[in-house]
Amino acid sequence: xxxxxxxxxxxxxxxxxxxxxxxxxxxxxxxxxxxxxxxxxxxxxxxxxxxxxxxxxxxxxxxxxxxxxxxxxxxxxxxxxxxxxxxxxxxxxxxxxxxxxxxxxxxxxxxxxxxxxxxxxxxxxxxxxxxxxxxxxxxxxxxxxxxxxxxxxxxxxxxxxxxxxxxxxxxxxxxxxxxxxxxxxxxxxxxxxxxxxxxxxxxxxxxxxxxxxxxxxxxxxxxxxxxxxxxxxxxxxxxxxxxxxxxxxxxxxxxxxxxxxxxxxxxxxxxxxxxxxxxxxxxxxxxxxxxxxxxxxxxxxxxxxxxxxxxxxxxxxxxxxxxxxxxxxxxx
Numbered sequence: 001x002x003x004x005x006x007x008x009x010x011x012x013x014x015x016x017x018x019x020x021x022x023x024x025x026x027x028x029x030x031x032x033x034x035x036x037x038x039x040x041x042x043x044x045x046x047x048x049x050x051x052x053x054x055x056x057x058x059x060x061x062x063x064x065x066x067x068x069x070x071x072x073x074x075x076x077x078x079x080x081x082x083x084x085x086x087x088x089x090x091x092x093x094x095x096x097x098x099x100x101x102x103x104x105x106x107x108x109x110x111x112x113x114x115x116x117x118x119x120x121x122x123x124x125x126x127x128x129x130x131x132x133x134x135x136x137x138x139x140x141x142x143x144x145x146x147x148x149x150x151x152x153x154x155x156x157x158x159x160x161x162x163x164x165x166x167x168x169x170x171x172x173x174x175x176x177x178x179x180x181x182x183x184x185x186x187x188x189x190x191x192x193x194x195x196x197x198x199x200x201x202x203x204x205x206x207x208x209x210x211x212x213x214x215x216x217x218x219x220x221x222x223x224x225x226x227x228x229x230x231x232x233x234x235x236x237x238x239x240x241x242x243x244x245x246x247x248x249x250x251x252x253x254x255x256x257x258x259x260x261x262x263x264x265x266x267x268x269x270x271x272x273x274x275x276x277x278x279x280x281x282x283x284x285x286x287x288x289x290x291x292x293x294x295x296x297x298x299x300x301x302x303x304x305x306x307x308x309x310x311x312x313x314x315x316x317x318x319x320x321x322x323x324x325x326x327x328x329x330x331x332x
């Protein structure tokens with residue numbers, strides 16, 4: 001983690017000196033598979049601590065509900081937290097990267113930081129493991145507030161692995177008992193200043209534009225409806241049958257019974273479904289060949305709305321486990 005942050009820091013220096021080719025190589029070297037693997041296991045692993053909503057599905061947990069609009073601090077407060085904490089995760093002490101430095105890199109070196117919008121795999125290792133966020137030490141869902149004392153800088157893996165648990169429930173020491181390390185590290189804020197308007201970031205740490213891929217995916221599904229490439233369809237269904245024989249036959253029968261006014265679907269590398277839930281259109285529900293179902297609430301911001309749908313789905317499937325990733329509810 002330290003090496004990846006150093007490589008990206010050197011890449012910013014190279015860009016400032018006009019050495020774009022050197023910068024691109026440094027960014028590529030920071031794309032370490034071991035970092036992606038670490039982040040993926042912490043955010044999506046099978047350990048019960050990492051399965052954020054296992055308790056919601058499996059058993060009673062006292063979870064208070066709050067107004068979601070007040071859940072996250074303002075962009076100004078978020079930046080203040082990062083500066084106070086030295087742009088380091090208060091749990092694991094790794095150097096974090098401001099989210100918008102990713103788009104700043106891509107503005108100066110197109111395609112330098114790989115970040116596909118339509119899948120989790122293939123994302124840049126360093127950004128996947130060191131992406132910055134603000135964590136509620138006492139989770140918002142458990143009564144925590146947005147006071148500065150309850151907010152700390154976290155990397156994605158620590159934030160999503162800790163989830164809605166209290167510190168004592170996952171045997172974590174209180175990060176506020178350790179003083180933050182503050183030095184010259186700035187989360188690559190100087191890169192954002194260097195990129196300027198080209199990064200399309202400018203005034204908000206939440207302001208990175210949604211990648212154009214999302215729009216293209218949705219439009220393709222609207223045009224395609226129930227069609228699909230037959231060769232891809234057969235390969236996908238065969239993969240599903242390897243897990244549980246006969247699943248593809250049952251799935252085809254189920255899809256054939258769905259009212260077309262409410263559901264359209266397509267099979268390519270995954271079964272992609274566009275459906276209406278309680279009068280709200282869900283773009284897009286995805287079913288992978290390994291049986292995992294993805295409910296990407298980030299496409300329309302209806303996280304809490306589709307939580308009910310995801311819990312119902314998980315409750316209907318034997319031994320299913322429901323958890324959250326940075327962009328979706330996922331039922332394994």
